[in-house]
Amino acid sequence: MAVTGDAQGPGRLPGPGLLPAAWPLRAASMLRDPSAALTRMARRHGGVCTWNPQDPRHVFVFSPDRLREVFSRPDLFVVDSFREFQTPPGSSFDRLGAGLTRLNGAEHRRHRQIMQPPLRQQRVLGHREAVVELTERELRRWRDRPLVRLDQRMSALITEIAVRTVFGVESPERADRLRRLVSRFLAQASSPATLALQRDLPGTPYRRTMRLAEEIEATIREIMAERRRQGTEGPDLLSAMLTARDEHAPALTDDEIVSEAYTAFCHESSASALTWTLFLLDQHPKVLADLREELDGVLGGRPPDEEDLPKLELLQAVLKESLRLLPPTPLSMRYAAEECELGGYRIPAGATVFYSPYVTHRNAAVFPQAARFDPGRWRTARPTVYEYLPFGAGPHHCVGRHFALLEITIVLSMLLQRHRLSLVPGTRIDRANRMALVPRDGMPMRVLSPSSAAPAPHVRGDIRTSIDLS
Numbered sequence: 289m290a291v292t293g294d295a296q297g298p299g300r301l302p303g304p305g306l307l308p309a310a311w312p313l314r315a316a317s318m319l320r321d322p323s324a325a326l327t328r329m330a331r332r333h334g335g336v337c338t339w340n341p342q343d344p345r346h347v348f349v350f351s352p353d354r355l356r357e358v359f360s361r362p363d364l365f366v367v368d369s370f371r372e373f374q375t376p377p378g379s380s381f382d383r384l385g386a387g388l389t390r391l392n393g394a395e396h397r398r399h400r401q402i403m404q405p406p407l408r409q410q411r412v413l414g415h416r417e418a419v420v421e422l423t424e425r426e427l428r429r430w431r432d433r434p435l436v437r438l439d440q441r442m443s444a445l446i447t448e449i450a451v452r453t454v455f456g457v458e459s460p461e462r463a464d465r466l467r468r469l470v471s472r473f474l475a476q477a478s479s480p481a482t483l484a485l486q487r488d489l490p491g492t493p494y495r496r497t498m499r500l501a502e503e504i505e506a507t508i509r510e511i512m513a514e515r516r517r518q519g520t521e522g523p524d525l526l527s528a529m530l531t532a533r534d535e536h537a538p539a540l541t542d543d544e545i546v547s548e549a550y551t552a553f554c555h556e557s558s559a560s561a562l563t564w565t566l567f568l569l570d571q572h573p574k575v576l577a578d579l580r581e582e583l584d585g586v587l588g589g590r591p592p593d594e595e596d597l598p599k600l601e602l603l604q605a606v607l608k609e610s611l612r613l614l615p616p617t618p619l620s621m622r623y624a625a626e627e628c629e630l631g632g633y634r635i636p637a638g639a640t641v642f643y644s645p646y647v648t649h650r651n652a653a654v655f656p657q658a659a660r661f662d663p664g665r666w667r668t669a670r671p672t673v674y675e676y677l678p679f680g681a682g683p684h685h686c687v688g689r690h691f692a693l694l695e696i697t698i699v700l701s702m703l704l705q706r707h708r709l710s711l712v713p714g715t716r717i718d719r720a721n722r723m724a725l726v727p728r729d730g731m732p733m734r735v736l737s738p739s740s741a742a743p744a745p746h747v748r749g750d751i752r753t754s755i756d757l758s
């Protein structure tokens with residue numbers, strides 16, 4: 289599929305021009321499976337389009353040239369997470385959403401100046417040992433287990449890693465508590481029932497969301513107080529925030545630290561990337577065999593250290609290809625701060641401007657046979673940042689990118705040297721957009737010996753429309 293478009297000249301954005309009666313159907317299909325709905329939109333209406341050309345309040349930008357425009361004008365295309373919610377100012381709900389993903393301009397730069405240094409490539413290597421230790425602990429739990437729910441196990445492991453590296457806390461119980469609170473909070477917050485009645489009334493989902501936010505904030509503040517009592521020295525992100533003193537970037541207030549700690553804690557994207565990568569490897573036994581050979585040759589059973597990382601070339605290509613086909617953040621958005629023009633089309637003030645790495649990564653002009661899982665393409669593929677953007681682009685690109693790549697590489701290389709994971713035969717795999725792109729009903733995997741030559745199990749479900757598994 290070519291993602292081009294823009295050929296219709298200035299004026300009205302292209303789009304389906306639906307009769308009002310078709311709107312509920314369109315909205316339902318978008319809510320059910322945004323990746324499929326957006327792929328159809330791009331195919332039919334091109335690289336910049338809308339649902340409703342008469343009233344283009346929702347604009348979809350897929351083409352790299354137009355994405356360049358969006359990301360290069362952050363003063364015009366602004367972020368505003370939690371915008372759909374009426375979060376009472378000063379509430380915990382409001383504070384949890386007030387981190388980098390809601391900030392723009394000078395305030396955004398000030399927070400990034402504090403958040404970025406501890407997440408630079410060289411600095412995140414300091415977390416290698418913690419990631420190795422926690423992965424080792426997780427894999428020990430798999431001994432003698434014939435089956436694992438891979439998505440759940442990856443999410444649990446990644447949360448433990450986040451608790452240790454974001455908060456500097458070593459406590460599986462606390463990791464588990466925070467994980468449960470955050471996942472209940474996000475599920476509640478994104479439920480249509482919460483959005484429909486945004487009043488703090490007894491028994492409403494909105495009130496439950498508010499209370500969960502309060503519990504999360506209280507837990508973060510408890511950890512902050514504990515860290516201050518014990519001394520704040522450490523490689524974790526919280527220490528960096530608590531000790532940040534710089535004439536260019538004044539320290540964050542406690543309220544701001546709560547917001548940023550919460551934002552950085554949500555690592556579900558890494559769990560999603562791990563789950564999908566292991567699924568793709570199971571479906572492509574030849575790639576898996578080549579990868580095992582690379583791991584045996586470079587690591588010989590050990591976890592990777594700093595010098596090994598650049599030698600794991602196939603592993604890096606597998607990961608890039610997995611993030612291309614099944615990006616953990618398949619859809620994100622900006623808002624037009626004022627009326628403007630994009631690609632010759634008029635965008636009204638306040639319009640929601642969506643971008644979708646999932647759709648943009650399927651541009652056959654950049655990625656031939658785009659639906660095929662082919663790590664070999666990365667020997668020559670050199671896409672621009674607007675053609676391949678699993679970590680976003682522009683000033684809001686993922687600040688945790690180096691950390692994510694490190695943790696995923698370590699977990700994958702340790703896991704693949706010990707086990708072959710193979711989907712339970714007959715399992716249906718459908719996509720769902722939750723905190724990240726996840727298998728809707730989970731990913732049950734058989735735990736086999738690493739040398740098992742089990743063939744790729746047949747898989748049913750809408751995942752077959754994401755990847756060419758023929």
Ligand code: HEM
Nearest residue numbers: 388389557558561616617620678679680684686687688692
């Ligand atoms: C494979 C794993 C990950 C993927 C695919 C991913 C993807 C992304 C994307 C696409 C964005 C930009 C969203 C937008 O444009 O609206 C983003 C932003 C962000 N990510 Fe990640 N992320 C990952 C892991 C992480 C980790 C581990 C952390 C924390 C250490 C993190 C922290 C953040 C933060 C704080 C932002 C907001 C940056 C800003 O607005 O300035 N991410 N991420």
